[in-house]
Amino acid sequence: MPREIDRRAARTRKALHHALLTLMLQKGYEALSVQDIIDEADVGRSTFYAHYTGKEDLLRSGFQMLREELREAQSTAREKAGVPHDDPLGFSATMFEHAARYADHYRTMIGGRGGAVTENEIRLILSEVVRQELSSTLQDDAIPRDFVVQFIVGAFLTALNWWFERKPGLPPSTVDAMFKSLVLDGLSSFSGGRRSGDHPTTNRGAHRSNLKDRG
Amino acid sequence: MPREIDRRAARTRKALHHALLTLMLQKGYEALSVQDIIDEADVGRSTFYAHYTGKEDLLRSGFQMLREELREAQSTAREKAGVPHDDPLGFSATMFEHAARYADHYRTMIGGRGGAVTENEIRLILSEVVRQELSSTLQDDAIPRDFVVQFIVGAFLTALNWWFERKPGLPPSTVDAMFKSLVLDGLSSFSGGRRSGDHPTTNRGAHRSNLKDRG
């Protein structure tokens, strides 16, 4: 009996995903209709609804694959990095570089043109990553864990969006440095009088030079 | 000649805005159709299109009024507060209390049910406020001004959303304290070993006790 997916079905889904991505790069997600997608993919109407319940389902299906991919990339990156238990933002450098490679796609997904579903899905994926990074570093529960996770994810998306919209030419390492500076030290690091910036208990003063080693 | 808006038009627009707000509280923005709005407002179809180009235009029009209102509230709150030039987050306390008063509306606008347009509009309004607060406090340009503004706005919206979704019972002062702690000091304030928390150059260690004076 055929356990694997039918080749026709696989071909159709692939075509639909490709069409969705292509059209999202052109028109964004919200402005997209199922008609456009099946027209671009050259697929029949009921074929689409046989596979997905709508364009939102198709989008989520795509993110499902991305989720697996990212999870794997994170775990391998973790094994590579020597000090995973001391840096609550270990994910950011990898993510910024990944974003630089697939700038068009990231820009589409995040810059508002991706729609609420896309942004929410990305937030969920990032939340998982950050929660795992955070579980081994933070002990203080003065601020609820969830709040901190959402704070970091929001700051990361903000950085990413600002990068694409305002300074696309900047290297990922620079954006990563700014992101880490704000998230780790907040506004205190450069609001009026500035402190020297050395902290004996943590190594957060070293993220600027760390980036040069990786890049 | 009639310089003021016709009473009929005013009545219609008021009814439409009210209907939009009512229906958004029930079904959210995306799920809303123009048909629903004009049905709720008891207005004819072309009447709607005579005033607005679509439901997005109606939404923006509503935010325009909110923008004016907020701008005014901010300026008066500034005159009241004695030390406007030393606190880059002076807006937050007022906003959190305002959000607590109109919790249902804020929840609708921000919690994803408001749609991308709503969130973007809110971001724009908040950006103006934060930019103005920031212009008198920050001097260092190690990180671009826009980036910092977006960072603060994003963190504020994150805090607001987390508050509504996870801990609706918390008083605004507590959420404000957590928000300020993260934005001003970042994760450093409670990642593993914690410092004493006094800074001679700024007064950012005092926001917890400040809130009790205001509340």
Place this chain on the structure above:
DNA sequence: AAGATTCCGGACAGAGGGTGCATTATCATA
């Protein structure tokens, strides 16, 4: 090679979006 299964695509009804035109209410003026 042939039956069974699954997929594909054109057709159909239902709903919502945006526009034009005749009717009606409101405003300014004598």
Place this chain on the structure above:
DNA sequence: TATGATAATGCACCCTCTGTCCGGAATCTT
């Protein structure tokens, strides 16, 4: 207060999109 001018209103129309159904075709198993 009456009247012409102006502006808002509501109904009807056409178009596009959505979601579903059924006949035809391709694929898999034996």
